[in-house]
Amino acid sequence: MRPIKKLIQLDEAVAIVLERAKPMRRKEIIPLLKAMGRVSAENVSSKASVPPFARAAMDGYAVRARDTFGASRMKPVVLRKVDTIYAGGAPRKPITNGTCAEIATGAMLPKGADSVVMVEDTESDGTHVSISESVHPGKNVSKKGEDISPGTRLISEGDILNPSKIGSLAAIGVKTARVYRKPVIGIIPTGNEIAELGAQLKPGQVYNINSYTLASVVQANGAEARVLPVVNDTLKDIQRIVRNNSDCDMLVFSGGSSVGERDIMLDVLERSGDVLFHGIAVKPGKPTLFGTIAGQLVFGMPGYPTSCLSNAYILLAPALRRMSRLPETEPSCVRARMSKRVVSATGRTQFLTVKLDRGMAHPVFKESGAITSMAFADGYVIVPSDVDLVEKGEEVKVYLL
Numbered sequence: 001m002r003p004i005k006k007l008i009q010l011d012e013a014v015a016i017v018l019e020r021a022k023p024m025r026r027k028e029i030i031p032l033l034k035a036m037g038r039v040s041a042e043n044v045s046s047k048a049s050v051p052p053f054a055r056a057a058m059d060g061y062a063v064r065a066r067d068t069f070g071a072s073r074m075k076p077v078v079l080r081k082v083d084t085i086y087a088g089g090a091p092r093k094p095i096t097n098g099t100c101a102e103i104a105t106g107a108m109l110p111k112g113a114d115s116v117v118m119v120e121d122t123e124s125d126g127t128h129v130s131i132s133e134s135v136h137p138g139k140n141v142s143k144k145g146e147d148i149s150p151g152t153r154l155i156s157e158g159d160i161l162n163p164s165k166i167g168s169l170a171a172i173g174v175k176t177a178r179v180y181r182k183p184v185i186g187i188i189p190t191g192n193e194i195a196e197l198g199a200q201l202k203p204g205q206v207y208n209i210n211s212y213t214l215a216s217v218v219q220a221n222g223a224e225a226r227v228l229p230v231v232n233d234t235l236k237d238i239q240r241i242v243r244n245n246s247d248c249d250m251l252v253f254s255g256g257s258s259v260g261e262r263d264i265m266l267d268v269l270e271r272s273g274d275v276l277f278h279g280i281a282v283k284p285g286k287p288t289l290f291g292t293i294a295g296q297l298v299f300g301m302p303g304y305p306t307s308c309l310s311n312a313y314i315l316l317a318p319a320l321r322r323m324s325r326l327p328e329t330e331p332s333c334v335r336a337r338m339s340k341r342v343v344s345a346t347g348r349t350q351f352l353t354v355k356l357d358r359g360m361a362h363p364v365f366k367e368s369g370a371i372t373s374m375a376f377a378d379g380y381v382i383v384p385s386d387v388d389l390v391e392k393g394e395e396v397k398v399y400l401l
Contacts, residue, residue, distance in 0.1 A: 004279035004287060009385065010349045013280045014315060017290060020276070020297055021319035024249075026181040032169060035161045037222070038179040039325040044155035049145035050171045054109040056085075058140040061100040061122055061129055062113035068134040076123075076130040085110060100129055109141060116140035148172065158325065182224040183323040186248035187214045188241055190265070191255040191303060194230045209305045209371055210254035217312045218252075222324030238268050242293060249323065251296060252316065255303030265289055265300035273298065281385060283350040284368040285311040304368035310351050310380075313401075331399040334379075336361040342390040344383040352390075353377035354398060361398055377401060 008016075027041040056062065063079065071077040083093045083101035091110030095101060100117075101110050102124075109116075114137045121133035148154070154168045155161070161177060169177065187210075195205045208230060215225035226248060231237050238253075245251060253265055266289060269275045273293030278300075280288050284307035289300030299316060301308045321328060339360045344350045354361040356378045365373045379398040383390060390396065 007279045007281040007286065007348075008277050010280055010282050010314070013277055013288070013290070014318065016276050017315050017319045018322055020292065021322040023325045024180045024183055024323055027178055028181050029176050029178050032166060032175055032177055035166055035169075035177040035179065036163070038161050038177065038182075039222075040155050040157055040159045040161055040165075040177065041180045042155070042178045043153060043157050044169065044174070046148045046152045046154055046172045047150055048148070048172050049150060050148035051142055051144060051146065054144050055142050056103045056105055056107050056109060056116045056140065057142050058116055058118045059105050060103060060116045060119045060140065061131070062095055062103045062110055062116055063100045063131070063135070064095055064097070064113060065115040065135050065137040065139065067098065067100075068115075068117060068131050071131045071134045073132040076132045077134075079129050079131060081124065081127060081129050083110065100131075102129075114138065114141070160326065180325055182222060183249035183320065184224050184226055184247070185218045185320070186226045186228055186245045186251040187211050187218070188228045188245075188251060188253045189230045189255060190238065190253055191230070191233055194255070196230060210301065210303070210308045213305065213309045213371075214252055214254065214301070214312055214316070217309070217317055218320060221317045221320035222326045223249075223320045233264060235264050235267055235271075238264065239272065242268065242272070242298075246294065246296060248296065250299065250319075251293075252299040252301060254301045254308050269293065269298060269300075280311075281348045282311070282314070283345060283348045284365075285314070285351075286348070288315070290315075302368065305371040306353075306365070306373040307368040309371075309374050314351070331379075331401075334398050334400065335395055336398050338381075338390055338392055338394050338396055339363070341392045342383070344388050344390070346388040347385055349385045350383040352381045352383055354379060354381055356398060361396055374401070 068077055079100040082099045085091050085101055085103045085107040087104050087106040095110050095112035115135045117131050117135055123130045189208050189211050193205050194208050195201050196208055211227050215227050218225040231241050269291040273291050275291040278289045285302055287302050288311050291298050301311055336356055336359055339362045352363055353365045353373050355364050364376045379400040381396045381398055
């Protein structure tokens with residue numbers, strides 16, 4: 001057994017990770033239909049007007065406004081209909097004194113017209129239209145360029161492309177978006193005790209949980225997960241997997257970071273790279289390793305599922321968001337009262353998972369190897385490293401998962 005030599009505090013570990021997690025510089029052009037949630041790598045300004053022509057904002061009749069002045073229900077103005085214009089069609093005749101054109105919402109306004117009378121304020125016999133409400137110039141009309149005029153900045157570099165921003169690009173006919181590439185994260189489970197899903201478990205084996213929880217965290221924070229097969233606990237096998245995936249922006253191992261004779265991730269980093277820390281003063285998740293190999297970031301997460309997932313939330317997710325150029329997130333919080341007394345280890349920050357019920361926080365942590373310690377939780381309570389006791393009934397802040 002090889003004990004962890006020195007634990008660092010959580011805030012120091014977070015600072016080290018974030019200092020090494022550099023925002024992506026590589027760019028790519030992708031179809032607009034795949035741009036949701038991606039980060040723009042360029043400024044985009046419009047060269048066109050949207051709409052590209054004046055158009056009707058209502059179903060009704062295109063008119064010259066002055067022809068409707070004085071119109072009322074008691075004394076309607078009668079105009080001669082000379083055209084019918086549908087959305088997507090072009091007007092065939094101009095509007096002149098005493099004439100109008102039936103027009104659909106979104107259809108191009110004919111030459112000579114400056115306003116639209118709503119159909120509700122009209123009566124028609126097919127040839128003539130009685131108008132019972134006057135309109136002013138521009139009424140019920142969307143002007144050319146009213147939404148977007150040439151030169152309008154639609155997207156700024158660093159913007160996250162959401163449905164409305166994607167819609168603005170579509171409005172000017174853009175089919176692609178230049179975005180920052182997603183960081184590629186290699187996820188590597190280690191240990192002879194780990195079996196792939198669907199395999200027949202051998203004595204002493206458990207199914208591979210961590211690859212699936214880690215991949216979910218990776219995908220939720222703007223990165224691409226490359227899930228690799230289980231690797232044996234040998235120096236040669238782990239060095240090979242590192243060498244074969246040197247194109248990844250980060251490698252995340254689960255297992256192999258603790259103090260057993262076969263936990264050899266520390267050996268790999270010491271021989272091939274730099275160890276930035278090994279061991280954090282947190283519970284769960286103490287045996288966490290972080291370093292670099294030839295500039296590539298390497299995490300060695302604890303093998304136990306709760307420890308692994310807890311540290312993925314605390315350390316991996318912020319690093320991924322910085323690399324992906326996504327904004328930092330703050331978890332939602334609620335206040336609750338502890339349902340029982342909790343004793344914590346002084347000197348280690350504890351992340352205590354809890355379930356909420358009627359304003360009470362019920363601890364659900366079983367042990368680091370139990371994934372239901374997280375799956376059955378609504379959130380977690382942070383017990384600071386200098387606190388060794390949380391009393392029953394004490395108000396706590398619950399960070400929602």
